[in-house]
Amino acid sequence: MSEVRTKAELAQAAAAVLNRLSTTQKDEALQLMANALRQGQEEIITANAEDLERGKQQGTSPSLLDRLALNPQRIEGIASALEQIIGLPDPIGEKLEQIERPNGLHIEKIRVPLGVIGIIYEARPNVTVDAAGLCLKTGNAVVLRGGSSALSSNRKIVELMHAALASSAIPADALQLIEDPNRSSVDEMLKLNGLLDVVIPRGGSSLIRNVVENSTVPVIETGAGICHTYLDQTAQPDMASAIAINAKAQRPSVCNSMETLLVHQDFAQHHLEALGVQLRDVGVELRGCPETLRLLPWAIPATDEDYATEYNDYILNVKIVSSLEDAMQHISQYGTRHSECIITSDQELAERFMQEVDAAAVYHNASTRFTDGFEFGFGAEIGISTQKLHARGPMGLPSLSTTKYMIHGNGQIRG
Amino acid sequence: MSEVRTKAELAQAAAAVLNRLSTTQKDEALQLMANALRQGQEEIITANAEDLERGKQQGTSPSLLDRLALNPQRIEGIASALEQIIGLPDPIGEKLEQIERPNGLHIEKIRVPLGVIGIIYEARPNVTVDAAGLCLKTGNAVVLRGGSSALSSNRKIVELMHAALASSAIPADALQLIEDPNRSSVDEMLKLNGLLDVVIPRGGSSLIRNVVENSTVPVIETGAGICHTYLDQTAQPDMASAIAINAKAQRPSVCNSMETLLVHQDFAQHHLEALGVQLRDVGVELRGCPETLRLLPWAIPATDEDYATEYNDYILNVKIVSSLEDAMQHISQYGTRHSECIITSDQELAERFMQEVDAAAVYHNASTRFTDGFEFGFGAEIGISTQKLHARGPMGLPSLSTTKYMIHGNGQIRG
Incomplete structure (x- = not known):
């Protein structure tokens, strides 16, 4: 049997045990894992050096090497992140609904673990620990398939966590790392219906696209963000520029940063020139529609392809529109339904935008950069x-988690 | 452009309008649809006669022809079912969470429509109306792809509903019927990411398998049911036989009926002979494990394949087990995680079964036939x-429905 199937079957068997553990038992296991990572710091750094060396030989870019690199501070950060998960409330066992039927049936809807979660990700070894911690805390077994560039680091990290689990109530089999570096091991995971309950891709757009297009196992897509901010004519100019600069330039590499600024023509007339200079001054390259270029002649012309691009960089499209409808039409055409924002003093206009724009998060007068589990207070x-x-x-x-209906009766049959 | 893509695009445009309608507006449209179906009764029956005639010529089985057939009573039933949907509470707009952040951000999680729902189903024309009603009530546009054997009926039904929508607030484009009878139209729907938000298959196992295996659009799988009932040694014998007979024989053709009866050896020793005869007397063919055959020598030997079969018929596997663990092991191996039941007077044993068995619904002392939206009180x-x-x-x-985060701020930026 293949490595992937063997490990998924072991994970499934372990999931049945995990399912029955108390929050305390799970938290204790997570604490042992955090301790083991701290104690194994030097071993991790040695393994990581192998990955870095291999990466350098293969000509990996400095920014990717930086993501891959581990040092004592980063390992401490990874261990502390596990401890933060310990501090979070355990959703498993929560009673979501309670229904009493006229025939005396007592129906409860209870939160239970999903079962076995497959995580497919790229070079960052911290994801190995983070994903393991989140899955185990919620009573799920996990099959990890990290990028081959981090294989030595991931192997050592999982080895340390396995040793920690051996003295915990969580079976070590609940945590599996696929070591086969070939793409075929990913393909196999995506077809493991009946063994994996869900696959979650974490990484760049091509990784995500491969999973979405090829998985027969249900997927939770964590996708791209082409996010917009619309500056209405009644936007307060200081707020508008503070939010626009923050949404674009505070951390351009992440999915909730802004890619296109939509500006009402009246606002543009009075304020776009100053705002354009402010953006340029913090290092943002502007690509504008023809109307924008009239006000900012130094900007680069924007193409349709630009509007459809997630730059993840210090580049911003600027488009002047004549109405809320125009802005919403552009968002509907180019947005990825991630995070969208309107800056306006007009409450009614804000409500229309929030109601009508189809996105996971819609903002009124705040930066799209807040779309984040920590910023939302989820911990x-x-x-x-x-x-x-x-x-x-x-x-x-x-x-x-998922749910399960538990029905207690005293002999009810259907008529 | 293909029929499928054209209609999906029209549906998507209509979804943006539907999204903004009030419950009253949606309910009024549903009432107009119900009226139109009643008034068009004769036209529907004429169209249905074409389907039936074609079916007969193609040698369709009498039971399939019966599912396809419409008459005044059935059409009245279909119209009344729409009116029942009108009576249900509208989940859209419900505020599920409200979070106040220390930085002053006000975050709300609101229930919103999914968008455009694709439904792929088989010969029963009532699904056309039912699916339309459920989707429109929840503010979703719907693209229906019914079986070609019901095409004339479905076309007429949708024509009547379209005419009704024309005098309602719901755009007629929110309801689309794919008329292309070729399998390729299904294949095309399954790849319409960005236009369809979800695909729901309703029908037999091969239809469902095709959708699950080939769709890149997210799927809600409404799957097969290999459901078990476990009679523990402390099961009250009258209750055990009443529930076993109900779970198997009250309506064997549905997914929540029982396919395998698991019997503790002590219960079997005293009560299986009588229960076997009772089951045989209501027309159930029994297939038993070797121990069962010793007690019921007239039963047929059960094979591994039998345990893995959803009969949907008056056939039942009977297997004697020596413990709760044995029973749960069998369920884990052969069950489809639909509905599982334990009959016992031992409260502790019941709780273990309910906790540890992985299924959508787990029962203590009640028939699995209750796994049903109406029986659960969902309406x-x-x-x-x-x-x-x-x-x-x-x-x-x-x-x-899905959810959307709406975030109100007053200039917050991320630090």
Whole structure:
């Protein structure tokens, strides 16, 4: 039997045990894992050095090498993140509904673990620990398939966590790492219906697209963000520029940053020139529609393809529109339904935007950068779902659960 | 452009309008649809006669022809079912969470429509009306792809509903029927990411398997039911036989009926002979394990394949087990995670079964036949989900919704 299937079967058997553990038992296991990572710091750094060396030889870019690199501070951060998960409330066992039927049936809807979760991700070894912690805390077994560039690090990290689990109530089999670096091991995971209950991709758009297009196992898509901010004519100019600069430039590499600024023509007339200069001054390259170029002649012309691009960089499209409808039409055409924002002093206009724009998160007078499990107060984030089934927007622990109906009777039969 | 894509695009445009309608506006449209079906009764019966005639010529089985056939009573039933949907509470707009953040952000999680729902189903024309009613009530546009054997009936029914919508607030485009009878139109629907938000298959196992295996659009699987009932040694014998007979024979053709009876050896010793005769007397063919055959020598030997079969018929596997663990092990191996039941007077044993068995619905001392949206008091049923994402078990109106975060600020930016 293949590595993937063997490990998924072991995970499934372990899930049946995990399902019965108390919150305390799970939290104790997570604490042992955090301790083991701290104690194994040097071993992890040695393993990580192998990955870094291999990466350098293969000509990996410095920014990717940086994501891959582990040092004592980063390992401490990873261990502390596990401890933060311990501190979060356990959603499992929560009674969501209680129904008393006229025939005397007593129906309860209870939150239970999903079962076995497959996580497919790229080079960052911290995801190995984070995903393991989130899944185990919610009573799920997990099959991890990390990027081959982090294989030595991931192997060592999982080895340490396995050793920690051995003295906990959680079976070590509940945590599986697929070591086969070939793409075929991903393909096999995506067809493991009956063994994996869900697959969650975490990574770049091509990784996500592959999972969405090829998985027969249900997927939670954590997708791309082409996010917009619309500056209405009644936008307060200081607020508008503070939010626009924050949404674009505070951390351009993430999915909730802004890619296109939509500006009402009246606002543009009075304020776009100053705002354009402010954006340029913080290092943002502007690509504008023809009307924008009239006001900002130094900007680059924007193409349709630009409007459809998630730059994740210091680049911003600017488009002047003549109405809320125009703005919403552009968002509907180019948006990825992630996070969309309107800056306006007109309450009615704001409500229309919030109601009508189809996105996981819609904002009035705040930066789209807040779309994040920690910023929403969930204390954790599995990812940000851009699909509509099961979970939408930042996903906290409850999104790693499903429900079960428990029905108590005293001999009821159907008539 | 293909019929499928054209109609899906029209549906998507209509969804943006539907999204904004009040419950009253949607209910008024549903009432007009019900009226139109009653008034068009004769036209529907004429169209249905074409389907029936074609079916007969093609040698369709009498039971399939019966499912396809419409008469005044059935049409009245279909119209009344629409009126029942009108009477149900509208889940859209419900505020599910409200979060106040220390930075002053005000976050609300609101129930909103999914958008555009694709329904792929078989010969029963009542599904056309039922699915339309459920989707429109919840503010969703719907693209229906019914079986080609009911095409004339479905066309007429949709024509009448379209005419009704024309004088309502719901755009007629919100309801689309794919008329292309070729399998390729189904294949095309399953790849319409970005236009369809979810696909729900309703029908037999091969239809469902095709959708699950080929759809890149998220699917809600309404799957097969291999349901078990376990008679523990402390089961009250009268209750045990009443529930076993009900679960098997009250309506064997449905997914929540029992396919395998698991019997503790001590219970079997005293009561299986009598129960076997009772089951045989209501017309059930028994297939037994070797121990069962010793007690019921007239039964047929059961094979592994039998245990893995959803008969949907008057056939039942009977297997004697020596413990709760044995019973749960069998359920884990052969069950489809639909509905599972234990009959016992031992409260502790019952709780273990309910906790540990992985299924959408677990029962203590009641027939699995109750797994049904109407029996659960939901007033509607889109189907019974056997997957774990989004919805599990009988699906009422809320399962046709998703959520949206609405965030109000006063200039917040991320630090």
